[in-house]
Amino acid sequence: MASVVLRDKKSTRNLWRESEFMNMRCFWVSFFLFCGLWVIGFCDQDGFLSISCGGTTTYTDSSNISWVPDGEYVSTGNISTSSSGDPIRVFPDIEGRKCYRIPVNNASSLILVRAQFLYKNYDGSGKPPAFSVSLGTAITSTINLTTNDPWTEEFLWPVNKDTLSFCLHAIPEGGSPVISSLEVRPLPQGAYAIGIGDFPNKSLRKSYRINCGFANGSLRYPVDPYDRIWDNDQNFMPLHLSTGFTIQRSLDLSSLREAPPAAVLQSARVLARRNVLTYNLPLDTLGDYSIFLYFAGILPVSPTFDVFINGDVVKSNYTVKISNVSALYITQKGIKSLNLTLKSITYYPQINAIEVYEIVDIPPEASSTTVSALQVIEQSTGLNLGWQDDPCSPSAWDHIGCEGSLVTSLDLSDINLRSISPTFGDLLDLKTLDLHNTSLTGEIQNLGSLQELEKLNLSFNELTSFGSDLDTLVGLRILDLQNNSLQGIVPDSLGELVDLHLLNLENNKLQGTLPESLNRETLEIRTSGNLCLSFSTMTCSGVSSNPSIETPQVTILPQKKHTGHDHIAIIAGATGGAILALLFFSIILFICIKKKRTEVTYTSRSTTEMRNWNAAKVFSYKEIKAATNKFKEVIGRGSFGSVYLGKLPDGKLVAVKVRFDKSQLGADSFINEVYILSQIRHQNLVCLEGFCHESQKQILVYEYLPGGLLADCLYGPISKKASLSWVRRLKIVIDAATGLDYLHNANEPRIIHRDVKCSNILLDEEMNAKVCDFGLSKQITQADATHVTTVVKGTAGYLDPEYYSTQQLTEKSDVYSFGVVLLEIMCGREPLSHSGTPDSFNLVLWAKPYLQAGAFEIVDESLMGTFDVESMRKAALIAVRSVERDASQRPTIAEVLAELKEAYSIQLSYLASHEHAN
Numbered sequence: 001m002a003s004v005v006l007r008d009k010k011s012t013r014n015l016w017r018e019s020e021f022m023n024m025r026c027f028w029v030s031f032f033l034f035c036g037l038w039v040i041g042f043c044d045q046d047g048f049l050s051i052s053c054g055g056t057t058t059y060t061d062s063s064n065i066s067w068v069p070d071g072e073y074v075s076t077g078n079i080s081t082s083s084s085g086d087p088i089r090v091f092p093d094i095e096g097r098k099c100y101r102i103p104v105n106n107a108s109s110l111i112l113v114r115a116q117f118l119y120k121n122y123d124g125s126g127k128p129p130a131f132s133v134s135l136g137t138a139i140t141s142t143i144n145l146t147t148n149d150p151w152t153e154e155f156l157w158p159v160n161k162d163t164l165s166f167c168l169h170a171i172p173e174g175g176s177p178v179i180s181s182l183e184v185r186p187l188p189q190g191a192y193a194i195g196i197g198d199f200p201n202k203s204l205r206k207s208y209r210i211n212c213g214f215a216n217g218s219l220r221y222p223v224d225p226y227d228r229i230w231d232n233d234q235n236f237m238p239l240h241l242s243t244g245f246t247i248q249r250s251l252d253l254s255s256l257r258e259a260p261p262a263a264v265l266q267s268a269r270v271l272a273r274r275n276v277l278t279y280n281l282p283l284d285t286l287g288d289y290s291i292f293l294y295f296a297g298i299l300p301v302s303p304t305f306d307v308f309i310n311g312d313v314v315k316s317n318y319t320v321k322i323s324n325v326s327a328l329y330i331t332q333k334g335i336k337s338l339n340l341t342l343k344s345i346t347y348y349p350q351i352n353a354i355e356v357y358e359i360v361d362i363p364p365e366a367s368s369t370t371v372s373a374l375q376v377i378e379q380s381t382g383l384n385l386g387w388q389d390d391p392c393s394p395s396a397w398d399h400i401g402c403e404g405s406l407v408t409s410l411d412l413s414d415i416n417l418r419s420i421s422p423t424f425g426d427l428l429d430l431k432t433l434d435l436h437n438t439s440l441t442g443e444i445q446n447l448g449s450l451q452e453l454e455k456l457n458l459s460f461n462e463l464t465s466f467g468s469d470l471d472t473l474v475g476l477r478i479l480d481l482q483n484n485s486l487q488g489i490v491p492d493s494l495g496e497l498v499d500l501h502l503l504n505l506e507n508n509k510l511q512g513t514l515p516e517s518l519n520r521e522t523l524e525i526r527t528s529g530n531l532c533l534s535f536s537t538m539t540c541s542g543v544s545s546n547p548s549i550e551t552p553q554v555t556i557l558p559q560k561k562h563t564g565h566d567h568i569a570i571i572a573g574a575t576g577g578a579i580l581a582l583l584f585f586s587i588i589l590f591i592c593i594k595k596k597r598t599e600v601t602y603t604s605r606s607t608t609e610m611r612n613w614n615a616a617k618v619f620s621y622k623e624i625k626a627a628t629n630k631f632k633e634v635i636g637r638g639s640f641g642s643v644y645l646g647k648l649p650d651g652k653l654v655a656v657k658v659r660f661d662k663s664q665l666g667a668d669s670f671i672n673e674v675y676i677l678s679q680i681r682h683q684n685l686v687c688l689e690g691f692c693h694e695s696q697k698q699i700l701v702y703e704y705l706p707g708g709l710l711a712d713c714l715y716g717p718i719s720k721k722a723s724l725s726w727v728r729r730l731k732i733v734i735d736a737a738t739g740l741d742y743l744h745n746a747n748e749p750r751i752i753h754r755d756v757k758c759s760n761i762l763l764d765e766e767m768n769a770k771v772c773d774f775g776l777s778k779q780i781t782q783a784d785a786t787h788v789t790t791v792v793k794g795t796a797g798y799l800d801p802e803y804y805s806t807q808q809l810t811e812k813s814d815v816y817s818f819g820v821v822l823l824e825i826m827c828g829r830e831p832l833s834h835s836g837t838p839d840s841f842n843l844v845l846w847a848k849p850y851l852q853a854g855a856f857e858i859v860d861e862s863l864m865g866t867f868d869v870e871s872m873r874k875a876a877l878i879a880v881r882s883v884e885r886d887a888s889q890r891p892t893i894a895e896v897l898a899e900l901k902e903a904y905s906i907q908l909s910y911l912a913s914h915e916h917a918n
């Protein structure tokens with residue numbers, strides 16, 4: 001092995017002679033020999049991922065690294081071959097992100113991502129492309145293959161999720177992006193952290209990694225077990241003032257977290273002739289840079305020197321101790337080039353390795369609530385909008401506008417949405433929402449929570465009613481409702497929107513007097529094209545401007561022809577013979593009958609006349625107040641209102657559900673709810689004890705179930721999850737399925753629940769389950785009618801995806817929702833979670849592949865080791881079938897019930913045999 005003895009400054013010059021070169025070569029030959037053995041013996045490529053872009057085969061290269069084709073990681077682009085024979089992937093130059101999704105092992109907190117781009121005139125056009133590249137949410141660099149071909153980019157990326165997106169973005173006039181390889185390497189724990197300070201909001205983009213004093217090619221794996229490429233030194237010093245040298249000494253490397261390989265540290269650039277050593281390193285962009293300088297005491301002396309960067313001393317009197325390694329970390333802000341100078345104090349300047357990185361900011365991600373809401377909305381459009389990864393960064397998705405990481409505008413105009421689904425209410429930062437020409441029908445709904453909303457365009461739809469959400473949108477400035485089918489009068493409450501300065505109501509079917517509160521200078525109202533609409537009471541006579549809120553309206557539509565007979569389907573109204581008759585006699589014809597309309601509108605004056613019909617007891621408000629001890633104890637809260645504990649005079653405990661004013665049903669729907677509930681008596685359906693409909697109050701009185709909601713048992717603050725064994729959970733869902741089966745099959749008319757979810761399953765003290773909340777139910781009045789069409793009221797996460805395209809809720813929609821419940825009890829998590837990775841936001845999308853594959857590691861932790869695999873498999877398979885996108889593929893609730901019963905008995909015998917064993 002080579003060894004050099006330096007006695008003093010003067011003698012150094014003589015060292016650089018042929019003999020030393022011989023020794024050096026000797027060292028490297030033996031080093032590589034050693035390494036070769038190491039490769040065969042112990043090389044460990046743990047966590048390496050080497051993707052050959054456009055490649056079609058798996059192969060191992062000369063460094064013994066295994067390469068895989070890229071098909072698994074990318075779904076767009078075309079395969080091609082460069083003129084040098086290398087496979088490449090080309091993305092035809094169209095807008096949007098073209099992404100590789102790279103699985104990342106979180107065992108290391110920092111990874112190296114290296115990409116190579118190659119043009120080599122593969123298309124014969126002689127026009128190398130330029131494009132930009134992003135990692136995660138950060139735009140990291142612009143690649144210009146005219147300047148360099150091939151072009152290599154390397155990043156140190158902090159791991160924060162299990163998948164990383166590496167995307168290529170076409171730029172105007174840039175041509176088609178192209179890529180040839182992508183490599184991921186884990187880096188040592190804690191490495192480079194000092195250089196970046198506040199991980200995880202920063203990434204490092206490599207500018208230089210120099211193996212100082214080494215001129216014979218670049219070194220990488222297996223010399224560097226992390227496969228960093230250490231470039232040779234010759235290019236960086238046009239004047240070879242001195243040659244580097246290598247000496248092997250045993251160095252203690254453990255003190256450097258970056259762990260540069262010993263082979264790299266064992267060569268150094270040492271300037272023997274002069275006392276100033278300079279590296280001049282031009283940088284791509286003006287920016288902040290992190291600089292890592294490595295020093296190793298490979299010489300038998302300890303040189304001391306000052307370190308200057310761009311003229312400033314960053315370290316004075318720096319000493320490299322014999323047989324020690326050390327490093328300097330320096331951050332330089334706002335530089336465009338780097339002049340690194342070492343000025344000797346004793347002996348001579350020396351440096352062993354240099355790394356220079358540009359510091360790249362990683363923009364924050366949009367909130368997970370927003371992301372999952374947008375995913376649900378995309379799903380509901382039935383279109384592939386290409387909404388992947390983060391909605392705002394590195395560039396906003398189509399149809400979306402952002403301010404920082406906030407989604408502030410959404411434009412889905414001309415897309416067939418049909419209704420504003422509840423998920424829109426989760427887009428809390430929206431300032432602009434444009435849903436014009438999206439086939440919206442019914443009332444304006446689910447927007448009440450959008451407190452930032454300033455501009456709402458719902459024009460060119462078929463909306464019929466204002467709903468009650470608009471009055472809460474206090475920041476609204478522009479409201480465009482032109483060309484809808486809005487009927488009746490303009491609600492007073494719009495006047496509360498004090499910032500409103502444009503209200504377009506043109507081309508609707510509105511009439512009556514405009515509320516005086518809208519008559520202000522700052523507000524422009526457009527009203528043309530309505531039946532009769534103005535501020536003056538004189539011009540529109542005969543139309544009441546303030547109809548009683550209590551006045552229920554029942555709309556009866558002749559159904560479209562089915563089998564040649566004209567049936568009457570009752571939509572959004574009271575149903576069943578008794579109630580129909582009752583209503584029929586208590587209605588007053590609504591004053592306005594429009595020409596050529598097929599609808600006939602009736603009005604019921606009095607609700608007290610409903611007293612004493614049907615089994616349910618009619619309570620007075622006074623009785624309710626007494627029973628609940630003036631609404632003292634709240635036992636539940638929902639979007640509809642609160643539920644109070646009550647005690648009837650006979651001592652029976654009841655749950656009293658009081659609707660908020662805002663959530664009140666039309667009186668007809670309320671009657672409908674009461675009617676349906678009072679008809680149904682089944683052990684797995686919550687029993688209605690009575691109701692109260694008085695002085696604008698809508699109150700339902702149910703039997704009280706002390707076990708509470710299944711949802712609370714699973715997710716409540718005092719989680720009872722652990723006490724819910726697998727067999728108990730199966731029993732609960734069997735009970736619930738039995739209840740649903742009764743609704744679907746035992747009853748005539750058949751009933752679709754429409755809002756099956758964990759918070760609509762109640763438990764008694766023996767943990768028997770009962771399904772509740774039929775307020776949203778709709779009956780199927782005819783044997784041949786397979787669906788009802790109403791405004792959707794389901795819950796995000798449970799809603800049948802087919803509803804979005806068909807606008808129909810069927811029994812299979814209940815099966816879907818119930819399937820989601822099954823997934824919940826298996827996995828112990830909610831259908832839409834706002835934490836974790838985007839891939840896991842949606843329970844159905846996340847769990848399905850695992851369960852299909854029998855991969856039960858996703859099963860609720862508190863069930864682990866306590867269930868029979870066959871029992872779980874049965875339940876999993878039926879759950880997966882229940883949440884099929886295609887409703888026709890889903891089983892009926894009866895089939896679900898049968899499968900669950902089998903799963904239950906399998907688990908019982910498993911438990912029995914285990915008891916025996918113990």
Ligand SMILES: *[C@@H]1O[C@H](CO)[C@@H](O)[C@H](O)[C@H]1NC(C)=O
Nearest residue numbers: 021024025026028032216217
């Ligand atoms: C450079 O490395 C090659 C092997 O990669 C070796 O054959 C050659 O001798 C080395 N040259 C010197 C000057 O060490």
Ligand SMILES: *[C@@H]1O[C@H](CO)[C@@H](O)[C@H](O)[C@H]1NC(C)=O
Nearest residue numbers: 105106107108109159160162
């Ligand atoms: C990696 O992920 C697993 C599961 O997501 C987690 O339990 C573990 O703590 C993570 N490890 C690190 C180092 O972040």
Ligand SMILES: *[C@@H]1O[C@H](CO)[C@@H](O)[C@H](O)[C@H]1NC(C)=O
Nearest residue numbers: 130131144145146147173174
């Ligand atoms: C790429 O580099 C070439 C030569 O430096 C230059 O002419 C061209 O404008 C660059 N292209 C882009 C898109 O920056």
Ligand SMILES: *[C@@H]1O[C@H](CO)[C@@H](O)[C@H](O)[C@H]1NC(C)=O
Nearest residue numbers: 278280308310311312339341
């Ligand atoms: C680099 O910096 C050193 C010391 O600050 C200075 O003497 C030298 O002229 C600089 N070189 C260049 C090329 O700027």
Ligand SMILES: *[C@@H]1O[C@H](CO)[C@@H](O)[C@H](O)[C@H]1NC(C)=O
Nearest residue numbers: 413414415416436437438460
């Ligand atoms: C409304 O959207 C449909 C597509 O859903 C489109 O065909 C139609 O042209 C649009 N109408 C207007 C007036 O833009």
Ligand SMILES: *[C@@H]1O[C@H](CO)[C@@H](O)[C@H](O)[C@H]1NC(C)=O
Nearest residue numbers: 436457458459478479480502
């Ligand atoms: C709402 O959208 C329609 C259709 O594009 C447009 O004509 C109208 O100007 C928009 N309203 C406002 C207030 O921007």
Ligand SMILES: *[C@@H]1O[C@H](CO)[C@@H](O)[C@H](O)[C@H]1NC(C)=O
Nearest residue numbers: 460482483484506507508529
């Ligand atoms: C809007 O309504 C007016 C009046 O009904 C009608 O003339 C016009 O065609 C409608 N515009 C669109 C785009 O439907």
